[in-house]
Amino acid sequence: MFNIGDEVSVLDEAIDGVVVKVEKDQITIETTDKFMMTYFVKELIKINKTSNLDYFNSSSNLDKIKLDIQLSRKQIELHKKLEKVERGIPEFDLHIEKLVKNKNGLSNYDILNLQAETAKRHVEFAIKNRIPKIVFIHGVGEGILKAELDFMLKRYEQISFQDANYQKYGLGATEVYIKQNTSK
Structure with missing residues (x-):
């Protein structure tokens, strides 16, 4: 054993x-x-x-895992497509602990401004580099950061947004879609 x-x-x-x-x-x-x-x-x-998550992250290990359920060829192809799409979506955690080493001395106003400016930089970068979708992780809290994000995102004509996948993020994330302008 x-x-x-x-x-x-x-x-x-x-x-x-x-x-x-x-x-x-x-x-x-x-x-x-x-x-x-x-x-x-x-x-x-x-x-x-x-039980080690890194084991599953390696695509070569995924091939070695034997599934009890037989999947059809169509289901396998769809799963691979979705996996490729989901793997490339940039996620940005806006929790203040992820943005600064030490938040001591920062007022709530300073923290919110730092989070909003960080989100704005990421949106501008995504637009400039034609990234079609990004995710902001803002947490649930009192909803102040989410409200600030919504206000900021509404100012962009080429952006639409919605709550992110509940199963993956719970209620604490927003998906941002950047509509690509094909004519220049």
């Missing part, structure tokens, strides 16, 4: 490690803190590589 090199987690404790020794019903692990500890088999659970 357990092999040397397997990543494991200890049940009922916040300890993870790698199996270094297997003896009957006892397993010795090296914890992430470099301690050697021995547990009974029933106290450990193997951490599958598939």
